[in-house]
Amino acid sequence: MFAGALLAVTIAFPKPGIQLPYVEKCYMSGAVGRGVTNIVVQGRNVSVYKTGGWVTMVDLNEGDNEIAIVAGSESTNYIVKVARKPKPSAAPQKKKEYKKLPYADDFPRALVAPDDPAGRIVVVDPGHGGPKDTGALSPHGFGEKDANLALSRSVRDQLVGLGYTVIMTRDGDKALELNDRPRAACTNKNVIAFISIHHNAPNYNVDPRKVRYASVYAWNEIGESLAGKISDRMGLALKGDIPNKGVMKANFAVTRNPEVASCLIEADFITTPEGEEAIWNSKRRKRIAKAIAEGLDNWYKGEWSDWRGSNPRPQH
Numbered sequence: 001m002f003a004g005a006l007l008a009v010t011i012a013f014p015k016p017g018i019q020l021p022y023v024e025k026c027y028m029s030g031a032v033g034r035g036v037t038n039i040v041v042q043g044r045n046v047s048v049y050k051t052g053g054w055v056t057m058v059d060l061n062e063g064d065n066e067i068a069i070v071a072g073s074e075s076t077n078y079i080v081k082v083a084r085k086p087k088p089s090a091a092p093q094k095k096k097e098y099k100k101l102p103y104a105d106d107f108p109r110a111l112v113a114p115d116d117p118a119g120r121i122v123v124v125d126p127g128h129g130g131p132k133d134t135g136a137l138s139p140h141g142f143g144e145k146d147a148n149l150a151l152s153r154s155v156r157d158q159l160v161g162l163g164y165t166v167i168m169t170r171d172g173d174k175a176l177e178l179n180d181r182p183r184a185a186c187t188n189k190n191v192i193a194f195i196s197i198h199h200n201a202p203n204y205n206v207d208p209r210k211v212r213y214a215s216v217y218a219w220n221e222i223g224e225s226l227a228g229k230i231s232d233r234m235g236l237a238l239k240g241d242i243p244n245k246g247v248m249k250a251n252f253a254v255t256r257n258p259e260v261a262s263c264l265i266e267a268d269f270i271t272t273p274e275g276e277e278a279i280w281n282s283k284r285r286k287r288i289a290k291a292i293a294e295g296l297d298n299w300y301k302g303e304w305s306d307w308r309g310s311n312p313r314p315q316h
């Protein structure tokens, strides 16, 4: 799961004295054990959707917004302050000059020993982890973190079978700082690719019971070339099962490294009952893992050599 639309924020209740920058919408969530049935925003009633917790999206105005969280006959009131909409500045924005970075002449990095599996490393990153970051929750309360780890382990096994060395950012239920995820890919000269594995949840304006598809996110050109190959193979493996939305652009901490081909895979939606059931089917998981590993292998054997010979500048 990742954050929703522009001009929206996510807040967990209760949290007194909330002051927000200028936003139009607010995605709110909390623990289901609090028995929340609905929310009243400026006198308007909004129902909540219950998954493992309750979630809803509310419209906000500039200034004070009176919000009541209703649980049965009890109601807790909050004022959510929203800053004024910033005026667009009239002065033309000065274009920032970027210094030429030292790695720009050696891009992408040359492998130490491209024919040796030890010199051909893939970092696999199971998204989320630890007691506080479960990721999205399934209808029965399974954390996305567990589904991500199961698929990541299967991807690792497939990649090892194809002759790659795999570094896992976590191989257990461990909390990781976001910036520690791509660190191994940044610092290890023999890493050719970084793949972060997730299971999706819908945006605020979509019925969470109705949406399922696979997608792959990348930011720069080298990431998109890897994501394209992985997405193609996943599309074949998922044909007649769930739709494949292909590659989309996203500037995430785990997709933006211009030196290492990086992408983030959302293999399915964990928030529908059907998605939850499918994700725990080990045969299907293995089929998806095989597709991801074969997609990466296709990319390495094909497009990687194109990238080795070129010298594109990182995108800003």
Ligand SMILES: [Zn+2]
Binding pocket: 001, 002, 127, 128, 135, 136, 144, 198, 199
């Ligand atoms: Zn996620």
